[in-house]
Amino acid sequence: MSRLSPQNEAVAHEIISRYPWKKSALIPLLHLAQEQDGYVSDEAMVHLGELVDVSPAEVLGTCSFYEMFKREPVGRYLVNICTNISCQLLGGEELLHHAEHALGIKAGNTTGDGLFTIEDVECIAACTEAPCLTVNYRYFYKVEDGDFDAIVEDLRNGRQPTRKAAESGPEGQIPPHGTLALQRQHIPADRVAGNADPDRASAPVWLEQA
Amino acid sequence: MTAPIVQLVTSRLHHADSYTLARFEATGGYEGLRKALSMTPAAVHDEIRAATLLGRGGAGFPAGVKWGFTPPGVWPRYLVVNGDESEPGTYKDRMLMERDPHQLIEGCLIACYAAGLSQCFLYVRGEMALAQTRVATALNEAYAAQYVGRNILGSNFSVDIVLHWGAGAYIVGEETALIESLEGNRGMPRLKPPYFPAAIGLYGKPTVVNNVETLSNLGGIIVRGSEDYKQYGSESSPGTRMFAVSGHVRRPGVYEVQHGVTTFRELLYDEQFCGGIRNGNALKAFIPGGGSSPWFFEEQLDLPLEARPVGGAGSMLGSGAIVVMDETTDAVKACLRVVRFYARESCGKCTPCREGTSWLETILQRIVDGHGRPADIDMLLDVGDNISPGPYPAASWESEGLAAVPFPPKQTTICPLGPSAVAPVVSALRRFRPEFEAKIRRRALGIPVRVEDSTHV
Ligand SMILES: Cc1cc2nc3c(=O)[nH]c(=O)nc-3n(C[C@H](O)[C@H](O)[C@H](O)COP(=O)(O)O)c2cc1C
Ligand code: SF4
Ligand code: FES
Numbered sequence: 001m002s003r004l005s006p007q008n009e010a011v012a013h014e015i016i017s018r019y020p021w022k023k024s025a026l027i028p029l030l031h032l033a034q035e036q037d038g039y040v041s042d043e044a045m046v047h048l049g050e051l052v053d054v055s056p057a058e059v060l061g062t063c064s065f066y067e068m069f070k071r072e073p074v075g076r077y078l079v080n081i082c083t084n085i086s087c088q089l090l091g092g093e094e095l096l097h098h099a100e101h102a103l104g105i106k107a108g109n110t111t112g113d114g115l116f117t118i119e120d121v122e123c124i125a126a127c128t129e130a131p132c133l134t135v136n137y138r139y140f141y142k143v144e145d146g147d148f149d150a151i152v153e154d155l156r157n158g159r160q161p162t163r164k165a166a167e168s169g170p171e172g173q174i175p176p177h178g179t180l181a182l183q184r185q186h187i188p189a190d191r192v193a194g195n196a197d198p199d200r201a202s203a204p205v206w207l208e209q210a
Numbered sequence: 211m212t213a214p215i216v217q218l219v220t221s222r223l224h225h226a227d228s229y230t231l232a233r234f235e236a237t238g239g240y241e242g243l244r245k246a247l248s249m250t251p252a253a254v255h256d257e258i259r260a261a262t263l264l265g266r267g268g269a270g271f272p273a274g275v276k277w278g279f280t281p282p283g284v285w286p287r288y289l290v291v292n293g294d295e296s297e298p299g300t301y302k303d304r305m306l307m308e309r310d311p312h313q314l315i316e317g318c319l320i321a322c323y324a325a326g327l328s329q330c331f332l333y334v335r336g337e338m339a340l341a342q343t344r345v346a347t348a349l350n351e352a353y354a355a356q357y358v359g360r361n362i363l364g365s366n367f368s369v370d371i372v373l374h375w376g377a378g379a380y381i382v383g384e385e386t387a388l389i390e391s392l393e394g395n396r397g398m399p400r401l402k403p404p405y406f407p408a409a410i411g412l413y414g415k416p417t418v419v420n421n422v423e424t425l426s427n428l429g430g431i432i433v434r435g436s437e438d439y440k441q442y443g444s445e446s447s448p449g450t451r452m453f454a455v456s457g458h459v460r461r462p463g464v465y466e467v468q469h470g471v472t473t474f475r476e477l478l479y480d481e482q483f484c485g486g487i488r489n490g491n492a493l494k495a496f497i498p499g500g501g502s503s504p505w506f507f508e509e510q511l512d513l514p515l516e517a518r519p520v521g522g523a524g525s526m527l528g529s530g531a532i533v534v535m536d537e538t539t540d541a542v543k544a545c546l547r548v549v550r551f552y553a554r555e556s557c558g559k560c561t562p563c564r565e566g567t568s569w570l571e572t573i574l575q576r577i578v579d580g581h582g583r584p585a586d587i588d589m590l591l592d593v594g595d596n597i598s599p600g601p602y603p604a605a606s607w608e609s610e611g612l613a614a615v616p617f618p619p620k621q622t623t624i625c626p627l628g629p630s631a632v633a634p635v636v637s638a639l640r641r642f643r644p645e646f647e648a649k650i651r652r653r654a655l656g657i658p659v660r661v662e663d664s665t666h667v
Contacts, residue, residue, distance in 0.1 A: 028375060065396035067377070084547065124337060125296065125338070137338075181375075190360075204285075205366050206365070
């Protein structure tokens with residue numbers, strides 16, 4: 001429900017500095033807002049517009065195109081179940097159906113306790129591990145009904161689910177919704193080559209001197 | 211006899227720490243970069259051109275030729291790495307980014323050096339959190355070790371690689387939409403011409419767009435040389451290619467095989483690969499190159515995994531994604547599911563795709579739900595013809611006297627997404643029309659069916 005915090009604003013400036021045009025940073029910044037609040041608030045979009053010099057309407061225009069951006073709060077755990085062709089062939093639709101019954105909600109909705117949102121999603125590039133799902137974008141492979149129940153049970157009890165988790169260790173841990181990578185890129189000041197300004201035309205030195 | 215297995219691009223993946231700089235350096239990593247820097251940029255470009263490295267993102271265009279399309283004397287030029295992998299059935303780029311990010315970084319550097327690209331943007335699909343983590347970590351390591359950034363390894367070659375990440379939209383994988391998205395906009399494709407990225411790309415400047423797997427091959431090619439590289443694969447498709455085989459095979463998985471040599475039959479049936487159809491079932495159909503490709507059948511199994519013969523036979527190798535359906539598959543439901551994907555992912559910029567894909571979904575859905583009408587089959591084909599006029603690419607069916615219609619389809623749309631939605635419709639209708647008719651006939655009989663609390667007639 002808010003603008004970016006001072007710490008996040010500093011991160012935003014670092015991201016913006018890597019692009020010749022500020023607006024290029026918009027999608028990463030929308031993710032930053034979503035990481036902060038769990039969703040993208042109107043106030044955050046106004047703030048992002050100020051940061052990259054575009055109107056809030058343009059920020060909304062970009063934001064509304066991409067399905068990962070939620071403009072209202074979702075469950076603490078966003079469960080994305082793939083039903084696309086490879087998963088459909090091996091029971092993805094039945095898994096989704098089971099999930100809907102187990103949680104008592106239809107895909108696209110959130111449980112009353114605010115814990116789970118289910119989505120019926122398109123291919124998530126794990127087709128050989130079908131049927132599969134992600135929880136806050138952490139993968140679970142070859143998921144059967146019982147596995148789904150175990151994952152939900154663990155999350156309800158504040159435990160990290162391990163059954164059918166694709167990764168172990170910190171990378172397999174499920175963060176709050178909105179957090180994607182566990183590591184950000186940082187370009188050290190003494191190592192930065194600098195942006196290639198589209199308005200300053202000159203051949204790269206390594207070509208000229210070759 | 212099946213061509214021997216060679217691992218060029220997946221060679222490190224069996225190591226548990228394959229994604230670390232230490233493992234990369236211990237297994238010949240950044241040797242390709244060092245060797246490239248000892249050569250002139252033009253010589254590096256020639257080497258890649260000579261290797262005929264075909265693009266692995268879908269269109270299969272040779273990378274060395276593509277780099278040469280940037281207009282001379284126009285600066286700066288950019289590299290945009292396509293890591294948006296979202297074509298149904300495709301799983302290889304995520305694996306390469308998560309498990310060998312340095313190999314990709316090395317490839318980006320070699321491309322920038324050879325083609326004079328001044329800045330690189332590495333666009334990772336939004337949903338791929340682990341790939342983003344691993345690429346960010348690898349970039350941080352590579353900057354610290356002088357492999358990326360200013361004066362790389364003490365040379366006058368300087369380039370930044372900027373990690374960028376998306377937010378969920380299949381269409382952004384299309385190269386001009388990728389560029390729009392990278393400029394912070396809604397990811398809608400641009401018209402070609404004039405917006406060929408090589409001429410007018412990112413920020414209106416010449417831009418090379420390459421796929422993750424394409425770039426991941428560069429280090430190895432430079433180290434071994436194009437001559438050595440070409441001992442693998444076929445003459446027109448050298449090297450290897452990664453294929454994700456999913457669906458009803460005994461061992462679904464991602465396999466690296468010799469390009470243009472290994473056949474579909476070998477990949478699907480050999481013990482060293484997928485080991486045949488599950489439960490000893492019969493094969494019904496397979497999608498050879500991702501959701502966008504027309505379906506193949508038993509008769510096409512002996513084709514090599516090579517663009518030209520596959521295109522002539524009516525489909526495409528596309529994104530290296532083979533989806534296998536056995537005899538238990540409901541062809542109408544499978545067709546609906548693929549079509550629904552394109553209907554959902556249509557960006558809405560042009561009418562035949564925006565309206566057409568939704569109508570295809572609506573009609574197929576009512577057939578599956580038991581409300582199909584006898585005219586629906588013709589209507590499906592008619593809607594398809596509005597998106598892709600003329601005969602749509604399809605596999606031959608000898609016993610029925612049907613010849614193959616070669617790839618690609620014609621299009622009334624801005625990009626190939628719209629025509630992709632027609633592929634499953636034409637494929638399934640041509641081959642499994644009785645299944646559609648049976649579903650429609652069931653309604654025509656007029657048996658009232660009680661579904662929970664509503665009555666459908
Ligand atoms: C609708 C659509 C989606 C695409 N998605 C991807 C993708 O996710 N990844 C990819 O590398 N190429 C994708 N492509 C192909 C790209 O437009 C482009 O041809 C490719 O990235 C070029 O790289 P390459 O020459 O190395 O193959 C897509 C094309 C279309 C029309
Ligand atoms: S064909 Fe579809 S996805 Fe492509 S530009 Fe037109 S509406 Fe958008
Ligand atoms: S179809 Fe489900 S992950 Fe690809």
